[in-house]
């Protein structure tokens with residue numbers, strides 16, 4: 271059985287990480303790009319974590335503390351996700367069991383099956399596109415090797431123009447949702463931007479302001495548009 275890969279929105283959510291060793295640090299690096307509030311509890315902290323703090327909107331709260339039991343949950347409210355990431359597998363298990371009782375999403379670094387989420391092998395394009403590979407815990411090693419192999423090839427398939435088109439589509443979607451009521455027309459409009467040579471030329475030239483102008487003009491003439 272394969273688990274479903276979903277794109278978890280952690281924006282402004284509170285994430286508690288217990289343990290701050292080599293493996294926890296890798297997970298925290300991923301989390302630090304998600305706009306979430308991270309609280310780390312650990313009796314030793316890797317140096318890299320203090321450096322991470324500088325480029326963040328949400329400052330990471332680092333508390334140097336040995337966790338003895340699950341009473342720690344009483345010290346924090348509104349936790350969305352907890353990462354049991356210590357080298358003490360018994361403690362990790364207890365944390366996950368308590369998290370489940372409290373309906374908090376959990377992750378167990380020493381026993382992936384007991385938690386709710388896995389981390390995947392990721393290829394990231396400018397924080398705009400993510401390609402994720404997962405074997406759902408069957409073989410992280412193979413995930414890494416396939417990611418290495420795919421990384422070289424995929425750069426020939428997904429390029430800067432795709433990234434720019436996503437940004438343009440993001441803008442266009444906001445506009446069509448406001449001005450075109452019919453879903454089929456919205457879909458047609460969005461496809462028309464990809465097929466419009468003029469717009470694609472402007473995207474290549476990085477003239478995004480002109481692209482936006484053109485989108486609004488085209489939208490004004492579109493069948494069923496509510497733009498005056």
Ligand SMILES: C[C@@]1(CC(=O)O)C2=NC(=C\c3[nH]c(c(CCC(=O)O)c3CC(=O)O)Cc3[nH]c(c(CC(=O)O)c3CCC(=O)O)/C=C3\N/C(=C\2)[C@@H](CCC(=O)O)[C@]3(C)CC(=O)O)/[C@H]1CCC(=O)O
Nearest residue numbers: 381382388389390391404405406407408409410411413414
């Ligand atoms: C993708 C990646 C992301 C990341 O690390 O952020 C990741 N593991 C990576 C590498 C890697 N991890 C391990 C090895 C050694 C070889 C081996 O054991 O195979 C290697 C290879 C290496 O190091 O070269 C050891 C290991 N991993 C887990 C356990 C515990 C267990 O099995 O329960 C143990 C045994 C520890 C022990 O023996 O004590 C568990 C998990 N590791 C996962 C993710 C999740 C499943 C993903 C999937 O199945 O696809 C899952 C379930 C949960 C999680 O922790 O997220 C990252 C590659 C990043 C990249 O692309 O470069």
Ligand SMILES: NC(=O)c1ccc[n+]([C@@H]2O[C@H](COP(=O)([O-])OP(=O)(O)OC[C@H]3O[C@@H](n4cnc5c(N)ncnc54)[C@H](O)[C@@H]3O)[C@@H](O)[C@H]2O)c1
Nearest residue numbers: 289290291292293294312313314335336337356357358379
């Ligand atoms: N999930 C994976 O992908 C994966 C990969 C490799 C290893 N592992 C396993 O994950 C575990 C962690 O590996 P690591 O390399 O990060 O180890 P590590 O020794 O670098 O880090 C362990 C961290 O846990 C903290 N810790 C331990 N007991 C604690 C307690 N009672 N209270 C607070 N903090 C506590 C330590 O201070 C340290 O920061 C190991 O058991 C390892 O076998 C998992």
